[in-house]
Amino acid sequence: MGRSKADGGAGVRERILAAAGALFAEQGYDATSVQQVVDRAGVTKGGLYHYFGAKEDLLVELYRAVFGQRLAALEKILAQGRDPEWTLRAIIDDIVVGTAAMMTESAAVSRELAHMDSDRTQRLQADWRRYQEAVRGLIRDAQAAGVFAAVASPELVSWSIFGVTTTLHTWYRPDGPQSADQIARELADLVLTGLTARP
Amino acid sequence: MGRSKADGGAGVRERILAAAGALFAEQGYDATSVQQVVDRAGVTKGGLYHYFGAKEDLLVELYRAVFGQRLAALEKILAQGRDPEWTLRAIIDDIVVGTAAMMTESAAVSRELAHMDSDRTQRLQADWRRYQEAVRGLIRDAQAAGVFAAVASPELVSWSIFGVTTTLHTWYRPDGPQSADQIARELADLVLTGLTARP
DNA sequence: CCGTCAATACCGACCGGTTGGTATGTAGCT
DNA sequence: AGCTACATACCAACCGGTCGGTATTGACGG
Numbered sequence: 516m517g518r519s520k521a522d523g524g525a526g527v528r529e530r531i532l533a534a535a536g537a538l539f540a541e542q543g544y545d546a547t548s549v550q551q552v553v554d555r556a557g558v559t560k561g562g563l564y565h566y567f568g569a570k571e572d573l574l575v576e577l578y579r580a581v582f583g584q585r586l587a588a589l590e591k592i593l594a595q596g597r598d599p600e601w602t603l604r605a606i607i608d609d610i611v612v613g614t615a616a617m618m619t620e621s622a623a624v625s626r627e628l629a630h631m632d633s634d635r636t637q638r639l640q641a642d643w644r645r646y647q648e649a650v651r652g653l654i655r656d657a658q659a660a661g662v663f664a665a666v667a668s669p670e671l672v673s674w675s676i677f678g679v680t681t682t683l684h685t686w687y688r689p690d691g692p693q694s695a696d697q698i699a700r701e702l703a704d705l706v707l708t709g710l711t712a713r714p
Numbered sequence: 715m716g717r718s719k720a721d722g723g724a725g726v727r728e729r730i731l732a733a734a735g736a737l738f739a740e741q742g743y744d745a746t747s748v749q750q751v752v753d754r755a756g757v758t759k760g761g762l763y764h765y766f767g768a769k770e771d772l773l774v775e776l777y778r779a780v781f782g783q784r785l786a787a788l789e790k791i792l793a794q795g796r797d798p799e800w801t802l803r804a805i806i807d808d809i810v811v812g813t814a815a816m817m818t819e820s821a822a823v824s825r826e827l828a829h830m831d832s833d834r835t836q837r838l839q840a841d842w843r844r845y846q847e848a849v850r851g852l853i854r855d856a857q858a859a860g861v862f863a864a865v866a867s868p869e870l871v872s873w874s875i876f877g878v879t880t881t882l883h884t885w886y887r888p889d890g891p892q893s894a895d896q897i898a899r900e901l902a903d904l905v906l907t908g909l910t911a912r913p
Numbered sequence: 914c915c916g917t918c919a920a921t922a923c924c925g926a927c928c929g930g931t932t933g934g935t936a937t938g939t940a941g942c943t
Numbered sequence: 944a945g946c947t948a949c950a951t952a953c954c955a956a957c958c959g960g961t962c963g964g965t966a967t968t969g970a971c972g973g
Contacts, residue, residue: 548931548932548933549932549933549934550931550932550933560933560934560935561935561937564933564934564935569933569934570933570934
């Protein structure tokens with residue numbers, strides 16, 4: 516069995532992560548056994564535990580892959596210092612398109628995030644809360660400045676946005692009638708029309 | 715009357731269901747063992763399997779308790795035959811307040827619904843889809859009649875509403891600053907302002 | 914009012930199978 | 944020789960579910 520190079524093209528570590536992401540998205544974290552992951556990745560358990568210390572590390576790594584990009588994009592958007600309407604639209608666009616681009620991994624992470632509470636995941640959840648607080652702050656400031664109407668609290672608005680993206684995997688299909696760009700634009704239109712409508 | 719052991723006064727069946735709902739919400743369905751459920755309910759495994767045929771039946775029962783009420787309320791609202799704005803507002807109010815009133819059970823169900831695929835649960839998911847289709851149809855008709863603006867597709871609007879409610883458990887606290895009524899009103903305001911704003 | 918019997922409610926030890934994780938081995942490169 | 948990168952074999956713990964048994968209840972004949 517000469518399988519040393521040019522196997523699936525990707526490295527073993529990446530194959531394991533991809534298999535884990537797909538299986539977690541399909542069946543859930545707990546319902547997926549380590550054996551299933553290594554079978555799909557075409558390696559053995561020894562191989563997996565060579566690269567990862569525990570099953571939970573797979574989830575953490577997936578989380579980093581998905582969320583690290585979002586956080587980096589957010590800071591880039593905020594750094595531009597543009598008006599609230601443009602900024603919120605850019606955030607919505609990034610989170611929808613970015614989530615759609617890594618659908619399986621995002622689905623796994625958003626579905627399973629809640630039942631991790633070990634020390635390591637604590638930090639990741641803190642990052643996620645920081646992201647949300649940035650969005651809420653943006654809305655709060657714009658409402659205080661009179662740019663956005665106070666139809667709804669910053670909390671409610673931000674949760675509407677995140678609610679759509681965390682449940683995106685239950686209805687979005689890459690080959691469906693609506694593209695990710697379209698969804699992002701519609702969501703931004705709905706939210707921003709609500710926030711900027713004149714009485 | 716002869717209660718043998720210290721209990722909450724409720725029947726064994728109800729105690730088991732309540733314990734299961736709480737544990738599923740806290741840890742997830744797969745991560746919760748039958749042993750944990752019976753420990754919290756103060757009974758034994760034999761007792762649980764006297765009332766329920768399988769672990770999955772607990773989820774199904776919980777689902778019925780949560781969703782049956784929503785479906786009944788929807789039909790009552792639609793039966794009134796009022797205008798789309800009033801109807802959509804009533805639906806949003808019911809789903810938010812109703813979900814908040816059974817927070818732990820709703821959290822368990824909405825989180826775990828995705829990875830059930832046995833025959834019995836298939837039917838329940840069909841009911842859920844019917845609920846969604848009713849909301850989408852309402853929006854679609856109102857948009858066609860010119861009552862609602864076409865800022866966003868019926869699908870996107872409906873998913874915004876359901877996205878908030880299925881993620882409600884991650885941020886709503888009964889003793890928090892915002893009551894369920896307030897959240898419902900704000901969500902309805904945000905959505906309906908977006909849908910009825912004049913250009 | 915009592916004794917009997919059958920049904921119901923519940924117990925707890927137990928089962929086969931699966932789980933996450935590990936100890937040990939080895940092939941190839943440096 | 945020593946290190947990395949995996950494979951193989953294996954384990955203790957735990958899983959959902961079963962089963963033979965007991966305590967409690969209620970209907971009924973006498």
